[in-house]
Amino acid sequence: MYKGVALSILASVSFGILYFYTQFLSPLDSEQVFAWRILATLPFLIAFMYWAKDLKLVAEIFNRVRQQPILLIWLLYSSMLCTSQLWLFMWAPIHGRGLEVSLGYFLLPLVMVLMGCVLYKEKLSTWQMAAVALACVGVGHEFWRVGSLAWETAYVAMAYPIYFFLRRTFKTDHLGGFCWDLCLILPVALYLTLRSGNSFAVIAQFPQLIVVVLGLGLLSALGLGSYMLASRYLPFVIFGLLSYLEPVLLAFASLALGERIQAEEWLTYIPIWLAVGLLVMEGALYLRLQRRNKAELARNLDHYQQRLND
Incomplete structure (x- = not known):
């Protein structure tokens, strides 16, 4: 469980940095940024999987598809859900809708907790219920x-x-399944790099974007890979509650990009930030208890x- 918690925190921090990072990708538009994110993430993800000896998971899914071709329908749907x-x-941050998306990430853990309690019969601690x-x-x-x-x-x-939920149901809740998600969307990503002005020409005009795109791929692989692994190692409820760290960081990144929380919105954000604080306190107390034990x-x-020696 420690590993899952660490991976979840690493993912949230990476996503927070990535949200702020989008400002350095101008003059690429949002579709081109998405396309380059896919193209730049895959090499780093494959390198990490090679280092972790997880590339066999990609081959395992391929063998399952050969035996059950209908599984490909799920893989295409999984790719659509993930990459959208x-x-x-x-x-969102490019079009000034960062706070709306960050609010979705605030709501997401509640839905995850509900699914964990209903579908997996997972229990909440007192701190988690608060x-x-x-x-x-x-x-x-x-x-x-x-x-x-x-x-x-x-x-x-x-x-x-x-x-x-469906990743767990179809047993693709590992980096091999995520690699398939990205690979299946590659034709769309390549198309988006070539349409609306050809992003290759834009990058040729602004060569510094090469370094920025590589950074985008590294941050994405780090964040998304950690997030997918955390979803595998953690109970659904704990995974959902830890996800509250991400929208807090996304909201801060949105504020840094110029968006503002209005006076009437504070009652939305403050209770959720307090909820994150409770989870952090519970985690700290749990680690302290484990060390003591x-x-x-x-x-x-x-x-x-010593008694045996005596």
């Missing part, structure tokens, strides 16, 4: 304030839980060994 979220993630209650206050206030949800918010909140176990073993 990647497109929206890059499109965090969920605070998050519900924030999200509920937003419903009351706006009267509806922006389509960006709704899509983020609903599509990702379906994606992660390990130290006590070590002392007992030493005492037992």
Whole structure:
């Protein structure tokens, strides 16, 4: 579980940096940025999988497709669910819709927690129930304030839980499945690099974009790879609750890019930030307890060994 928590935090930090990073990709438009993100992420992802000896997972899925060709339908749907979220993630800050998407990431963990409790019968601790209650206050206030949800918010909140649930159901919840998601969208990515002015010509005109695009690929591979692995190692409820760190960072990145939280919106964000704080406190207390238990176990073993020697 420690590994899953660390991976989830690493993913959230990477996504927060990536959200702010989009400003350096001008004059590429949002579709071209999405396309280059796919093209630049794949080499880093494949290199990481080679280092981790996980490339066999890609071959395993290929063999499953050969035996059950109907599985390809799921893989295409999985690719659509995943990469449409990647497109929206890059499109939003460029078009001034970053806060709407970040609110979707605020709502996402609640949906994940609900799915974990209903579908997997997972239980919440007292701290986690308090965090969920605070998050519900924030999200509920937003419903009351706006009267509806922006389509960006709704899509983020609903599509990702379906994606992660189906990945577990079809047993593609590993980096091999994610690699297939990216590979299947490659034709679309290549098309987008060539349309609306040909992004290759833009990059040739602004050669510094080569370094920026490579950085985009590295950050994406780090964030997305960590996120996919965390979804595998963590219970659905814990994975959902830890996801609250990401929208906090995305909101800060949106503010750094010039968007503003209005006075009437603070009651949405403050309870959710408090919910994140509760989860951090619970995690810190849990780690402290684990260290104490390990130290006590070590002392007992030493005492037992000393008695045997005597």
